[in-house]
Amino acid sequence: MRLTRKSDMSSATGLGISRRQFLKRSGAATGGVAAVGFMGNTMMQRADADDGKTPVLDAPVETKRTVCSHCSVGCGVYADVQEGVWTRQEPAFDHPFNRGAHCAKGASLRYHGHSNRRLKYPMKLVGGEWQRLSWDEAIEEIGDKVRELTDQHGPDSIYWLGSAKFNNEQAYLMRKFAALAGTNNTDHQARICHSTTVAGVANTWGYGAMTNSLNDLQNSRSIMFIGSNPSEAHPVAMQHILLAKEKSQCNIIVVDPRFTRTAAKADSYVRIRPGSDVAFIWGLLWHIFENGWEDQEYIDQRVYAMDDVREEVSNFPPDVIENITGVPEDLMYDTAKRLADNRPGCVVWCMGGTQHTTGNNNTRAYCILELALGNIGKSGGGANIFRGHDNVQGATDLGLMSHSLPGYYGLAEGAWQHWASVWDLDYEWLESRFDQTEYADGKPMHSNGITVSRWVDGVLEQEEDISQRTQLKAMFYWGHAVNSQTRGPEMQKAMQQLDMMVVVDPYPTVASVMHGRTDGVYLLPAATQFETYGSVTATNRALQWRDRVIEPMFESKPDHEIMYLLAQKLGFANELCKNIEVNGTEPLIEDITREFNRGMWTVGYTGQSPERLKTHQQNWHTFSFETTQAQGGPADGDYYGMPWPCWGNPEMGHPGTPILYDTSKPVSEGGLTFRARFGVEHDGTDILADGSYSRNSELDDGYPEFTADMLKDLGWWDDLTDEEKQAADGRNWKTDLSGGIQRVVIAHECAPFGNAKARCNVWTFPDPIPKHREPLYTSRRDLVENYPTWDDVSSHYRLPTLYRSIQEKDMTGDYPIILTSGRLVEYEGGGEETRSMSWLAELQQEMFVEINPALANDLVIQEGDMVWVEGAEGGRVRVKAMVTPRVAREVVFMPFHFGGIFQGENLESLYPEGAAPYVLGEAANTATTYGYDSVTQMQETKCTLCRIEKAS
Amino acid sequence: MAQMKFMCDAERCIECNGCVTACKNANEVEWGVQRRRVVTLNDGESDEVSISVACMHCDDAPCMAVCPTDCFYKTDDGIVLHDKDLCIGCGYCLYACPFGAPQFPKQNAFGERGKMDKCTFCAGGPADSKEEEYEKYGANRIAEGKLPLCAEMCSTKALLAGDAQTIADIFRQRVVQRGHEDGAWSGNARADADNLAYDAAQEG
């Protein structure tokens, strides 16, 4: 969506790069242009306008199969390479996810092979100037500092902030790296993306991932998007969604504070007030229960504590709902009826649902709605959580998080022992790497580390209030856009207090310019995913193999090689790569895959060997566009990418699980039950499934998760081979490294993780039954009394976390307008990469704020005016006004992809030479405020308060 | 002979701008010139609709009729191309074009606009060598039996390119499907209707 609209345009304005900038950047080459400048308006704003087109080569074409790195849809790409140059990009018509289709980002992938706004060589900031370093010098200096800080302040003083842009192997290696460095202070963007989904959904029915697939959306009869805008965030998913609409008259319902591009394609659009998701869902359930539209048989068999929900919902009759959400009764009824009449249906949510202080409540409420309608575990149904980054699902699964080891094993001693045995390392040695002191949260080895959303507070908080030895002293921003995080001004303060900042990225990122420092910043050029290879997990849990398209550009190195180099310097390279072949300084990707295959039993990342993944990659055309199942060919019967759980070891040949909890299929063919993750009873009530089981299951009722002892009780123990018996004895399905337990259980067509009910009551969470709670910065003070937030928490993920003390202050006098944020189709995340690609940058040249025409009139603001948007904590951004009915009168919206201008100050000159993106803009998150989810520390980006003034 | 046409199915266009950057990818047109654009009408209103537009390769092309240098010509496939060596940048084609397709790299005093650029249906243009053709006009996918990259990469298969008859048939089929409860989505018809950016090479 573009800012400029027809009426106010003259061709001389509306360009992100001003004439002056253009002339300044392009230097002598444009002298001629400058000479005629006063009379001309050349459109050639591109600074490197003289860099020419890709050469036309006659050399033989090598066609690589890769996967788009911009979102989790996982679009396949054919990359033609000649003489090492990426000369062509051809649509992969045979790819089962996208059939050759791409959005703006995917269609410009080839630019990655030509971008020259990259970080080109290691650099450090000395006296405010960027100085070039060799790799050896850089690793030496950084390593020495890490050692010094570790010696002085303990390993927890260093934060290893990883990335969802890593491939699976790199994400896994990074987590292992942090573990070996002796800290849980590692995380990645899933924390500020879908952490509340993962927590909320996994705690409802077992796994916190998308239940079905994009392809399966074609079978839906109704799809409700709440806080999700696939037209901009996952455009290729719209192919499947529009097919559903056309094929089976699927009802598309969009629930959003903003009339999005997706809403434009919907049958029904419902505008809600930001932060009222739980109330909205309860409003739907009120009508569903009132009219008896719930699937009672399904609930009886597979759902626990729906009655508790009924009770809560009874407090939300239509008039209360209208008061909280702004949605009138007839529209609520209509929406509920559409969902009830059109089954199977699914709900799709994204950041609009997750990025709230109440995110975990929201995600659980969505799940409960689908459970009431009996939509989970069915083709066309599901809780379809569209993930963000291309590998945010994989990086989450592989545990690049502060609260877990790979595979959601957690941080308890058992988990460490499991991984120590997979890594073939001595547990005591591992333990010795950590700070042994016990703090408020416990011993650092077993207590959740600081989250990416809170590293700022990890630096700024008083030492005695942090549940570790000291504040954070050094930050590694390894593939992270700091401008995608809230509270910009405080972040800048935190950056200034650090002893060292290290940015490892293909692009300089906003972190390298917004710190206001003159020393102690290092930049290490990382290779993109097109310059390395490995596996990547799409939103539907399918793993895809990527080819290396081109060699790393400039002096960049692949992330796993940089990890190895640092480990070498820090003295644990041999442990890091004990069973991984290292070529020179680059660990072998396939060996890393095989290593996590050996340990990831919980989520079934065990069957997807590099060999099987490559077979799938080479046979895209054999997989069905409708079901993703291979019809014939070498992968016959497999689902594309073996969506996890792909049980057992690769030799077992499990096809992957296309739809989670689908009891209509045998487990061996991708069927599943709800996971028995929460014991067998609660408050004296049996919570195992009641009369529901997967097809052909030899146990025709609920059962707990499998252990060696259970096999013995069932008389299945002797199905194991002798070797398997040896490995499995005393273990369970998660810890048996032989895979024997899983093999035997599946041979009996049972689910290794048991067969239980999904639970509506998550008794371990602050709100066991999701509650509507007003946002910390709410515009509805009148609702605070009835729907207050939680009390402050003294230590959560090692940090004090505020709720009530913030909500108590009434800010609506100075900050009357609700501020929400979201994304644009052309850019991704913090946008440094995509704003450095001229094909994309050209489409969105200016940061803007969407203001409703009525509000604009109230504020005396016109389209195109520059305005100051000031957040409730004082962060200010100077942006252009876009007057549009997309937003309601009381809400304004800003996209969050911009950076490089900070509170009115242009930071362009601070970028290393030739590395500034084509388009800079204020970061929306400079104006966003405090607020973190009570379970996962998710940041609040979707609902805060602001005021707007016309800028002079 | 095929008569090549574009068609944008507004029911499916989501303004993802994939066509715009796909074109950049294929043709590497300089900053400021976008051979394809997406316009959105009634943005943010209930009747919002987005449409992808480029040169439509008109049967009776107004640009051809008004060009003072007569630099346009029509290929046997009905593709309207132009010779940049003849173009003088007068801007007349821009005045006449119904779709705002012709663009100029600059817009300077004394009518200095540079050579006009517009969509070539990925069919290149007149040049002595492949290198020159790519430099001046971009890709010639038609010569390789492929269709324009914008349509081939369209995220929702909204943008169709190919023989006018064929794409009209595809569209007609979609209309039928939309009007019927699961109508026409059975048998082979579905594969055809769905296969939008079909491969021109298969058309023979």
Next chain:
Amino acid sequence: MTVSTPWRLVVRRLSLIAVLLMAGLLLSQLTVAQSDPDKEAGFAVPAVDADIWRQVRSGDTGPNYRDSRADSNYNLVNASGETWRQWRNQWVSPYGLIVLGGMLAMIAIFYVIFGRKALDEPRTGRKLLRWTVLDRSLHWSVATLFLVLAVTGLNLLYGKFVFKPLFGDALWASMISGSKLLHNYLGPIFSILLIIVLAKFLKHNLPKKHDWEWFKKGGGLIGKGHVDAGFANGGEKVWYWLLASVGLLVIASGFVLDFPNYGQARDTMQWANLLHAVAALGLTAVAFGHIYIGTLGTEGSIEGMSTGYVDETWAKEHHNLWYEEVKDSARDETELASENVQRHPPDNPATDRPG
């Protein structure tokens, strides 16, 4: 001295070109079919409902119209483009030719019927200074620029029918790009000079009572005897005022077209283009008459604009009132000739003095 021969040549060539252009036009008339942008747009963008479609076709964008092009001010459909094309190709272009050809034909017929307007009386040999060097330089600069602009303009409008097939692409390419360059760069110079000329000659061209008489007598064609005329006769004043009105229109519209960097809309430029073409073609046609009268048609006129001096007889017969004013300053031909060898005529003659 005589200049009539080269002018005759020019006129002949012009008429030849006109015939060629006519032929080309006929051809083009045959090939220009009615285009149907609605049909194109209807094919290109189906699946929009009738209301949206009406909106699209009207070219009206509404407040919530957005375009992915950063600096685009174009509507989805250029509603006036086809109108412009029809006006230009179906009206301006053919009728322009007819007007130009008609003018040439009328001049030819006039010449055949009336022949050259010779002086009734013999020359006295005494000369009056009519045009100073500055006047003449201005006139000839403007005249030359006018001709270049006319020729290049005509080439832009009609050249492709004649020269492209005649010369082939290579020569045509440089010819047409040369035409455009000359036209665009000389246009502004012409504009400035024309404005100076208009200012400078304004006082001679203020309408007077006797001008009415002049028109009634058709400049002397009707009835016997000479009609009264001052420095400029009625016909010249018409030419002046045409240049001062239509000429300025051509200049203004030309600037709109020549300086697109001021962000004027496509629609504005369409209208400017039509005005520019119609006005310039009209002026060109009238200029044919001016050229004829000033050269071939009237004995003695061209002398004034080439040497600066006219014969007393010529002055008496064509500009009697002016003659009365300046007759005392007449000088002998031989005297002037000898003087001319040594120095140029005075720069500040009586004719230029006020009063």
